[in-house]
Amino acid sequence: MSSPPTHRDVPTVGIGGPVGSGKTALIKRLVPKLKDSGLEIGVIANDILTQEDAEQFKRSFAGEIPEDLVVGVETGACPHTGIREDPSMNLAAIDSFLEEYPDLDLVLLESGGDNLAATFNPELADYYAFVISTAEGDDIPRKRGPGVVEADLLVINKTDLAEHVGADLDVMRSDAADVREGPSIFTNCKTGDGIDDVIADIEDRVLF
Amino acid sequence: MIVAREILGSVEEMAEQRQRHEEGGTLERITVSERERNRSRFKTELSDGTDLGVVLGDTDLEPGDVLVASDERMVVVEFDRREALVVSLPEISWKNALELGHHMGNQHWELAIRDDDLLVPVVGERRLMDRTLREDLPDGAEIGVELVDPELFDDANENHGADGSHAHGSTASHSHEHRHGKHG
Numbered sequence: 096m097s098s099p100p101t102h103r104d105v106p107t108v109g110i111g112g113p114v115g116s117g118k119t120a121l122i123k124r125l126v127p128k129l130k131d132s133g134l135e136i137g138v139i140a141n142d143i144l145t146q147e148d149a150e151q152f153k154r155s156f157a158g159e160i161p162e163d164l165v166v167g168v169e170t171g172a173c174p175h176t177g178i179r180e181d182p183s184m185n186l187a188a189i190d191s192f193l194e195e196y197p198d199l200d201l202v203l204l205e206s207g208g209d210n211l212a213a214t215f216n217p218e219l220a221d222y223y224a225f226v227i228s229t230a231e232g233d234d235i236p237r238k239r240g241p242g243v244v245e246a247d248l249l250v251i252n253k254t255d256l257a258e259h260v261g262a263d264l265d266v267m268r269s270d271a272a273d274v275r276e277g278p279s280i281f282t283n284c285k286t287g288d289g290i291d292d293v294i295a296d297i298e299d300r301v302l303f
Numbered sequence: 304m305i306v307a308r309e310i311l312g313s314v315e316e317m318a319e320q321r322q323r324h325e326e327g328g329t330l331e332r333i334t335v336s337e338r339e340r341n342r343s344r345f346k347t348e349l350s351d352g353t354d355l356g357v358v359l360g361d362t363d364l365e366p367g368d369v370l371v372a373s374d375e376r377m378v379v380v381e382f383d384r385r386e387a388l389v390v391s392l393p394e395i396s397w398k399n400a401l402e403l404g405h406h407m408g409n410q411h412w413e414l415a416i417r418d419d420d421l422l423v424p425v426v427g428e429r430r431l432m433d434r435t436l437r438e439d440l441p442d443g444a445e446i447g448v449e450l451v452d453p454e455l456f457d458d459a460n461e462n463h464g465a466d467g468s469h470a471h472g473s474t475a476s477h478s479h480e481h482r483h484g485k486h487g
Contacts, residue, residue: 103343103361180411217341241427300346303306303356 100197102189102219105137106301107202109178109215109223111242114208116228117252119148120284121293122203123155128294130159134200134302137164137192139185141177141207144169148205164192164199174207175214182219201302211240222301224293228253233262236270236279243271248296249279254288305349306356307370307378314367314379324377331376336383337424337453340364349378384450388432390421393443406439413456422449424456 110118122138129136138160140148149167156165168184170177177184189202204220206213215223225246227235230253236243243249249271257264264281271279278296282289314321324330331350339345344358355378357370364380371378395403407414407423412432415422425432425448433446440446 101361106344217338221342221344239428244427301344303304303344303346303358 100193100199102186102193102202105189105193105199105202107189107204107220107222108297108301109204109206109220110226111178111206111209111213111215111223111246112226112250113210113228113231116208116226116231117250117282117284118205118208118226119151121224121226121250121252121282121290122152122205124284124287124290125203125294125297126152126156127159128290129201129297132294135164135196135198136160137166137189137196137199137202138205139166139168139188139202140205141168141170141174141185143174143207144171161196163195166192170207174209175212178204178206178215178219179213180216182216185219209242211235211238211242213242214245222247222297224248224250224297226250226252229257229262229264229267230260232260233257233264233267234270236267236274239274244274246275247277247300248293249275249277250282250289250293251279252282252284254281254283255285304354304356305371306358308358310359310362310364311369311372313365314369314377317369317372317377320372320377321379329376330379332379332381333370334381334383335364337385340382340453349376382453385453385456386425386429387415387422387449387451387455388425388429388436389447389449390423390436390440391445391447392419392421393441395441399441403439403441407436410435415455417455422451422455424451424453 110122112118126136126138138152138156140152142148146167146169149165152165153162166188168177168188170184185204192199192202223246225242227243227249229251236249251267251271254264268279280289280292280296282293311317321330333347333349333355339347343360344356346354346356349355355370366380366382368380369377370380412423423432423436429448436446
């Protein structure tokens, strides 16, 4: 008899980044499209002390994914501890998804809003995207934060705000290429621009 | 794209095939990074441009593992070595040792101890780590740099012996540990 599936048996994608960069908005865009391509998806939202993001996802995805496939993990400390130093709470949440949904195709993990150093433990995420926004300043890629440098994908969000805050997208593109080996994608999660490119990268590198 | 969903054996066990592929120039050793070896799946590229997906679930990858063995090619795993700061310590008091451990723990660094040396794998900028490390070093300590076996930093508690291992391949002599919560 084969053993029941564990967190090691389902592809996992982390979404990290600073507070307000658009992690939640990105996940709200990704889930319906991934679901339309036939995938069964679970979503885990890490928050320091609240279930705010998880509740927001439950409302957003009502009727699209079962309510028990959306959970909040309260890290209770620095936001990165739950995704980097000790991912045990997140791993347990994935395991409990699999008890009910053994054929789950993908789990999306949103980190709590953090600083530029947040990275995902490779045991937890098979791939992770780091989300920054143009409104945080166009010098963010140049600062070489580990999140920016090491992420599998850098998502530069809120392109629509760039002109209002004096952020130069060409500078961000060129600095990102200088400090990273992996790809960078510009998105506007309000309109959905760039989302298909993010999905294509996830499909290519994780969902094989 | 080729997808490897199991480890076919170790290259030592598959000596005959290895020799044939070595002579035919179709033996390929892929370097697996620290991040890849800890993931349950990753994608990499072979020298001829072919994509290789690796999906191993609960099985730990080890150097020498064979992921592909066909008429056309044999693909063998090697681990990328890790750059580490090596701190050589003089005799220090328990108080100094406690302070140093507290300081290093605050940085969330991985740590290995080899004889009287402390080894910390470099993450991000080595220069910044070196500077941070020096802040709390006792007099007489020295910092060097080495490329080391990445398994040096694996949690010693990860090895749970016979209950955590399983055999695979045509011979049962090569076994792989299942992982038990390596959260370093």
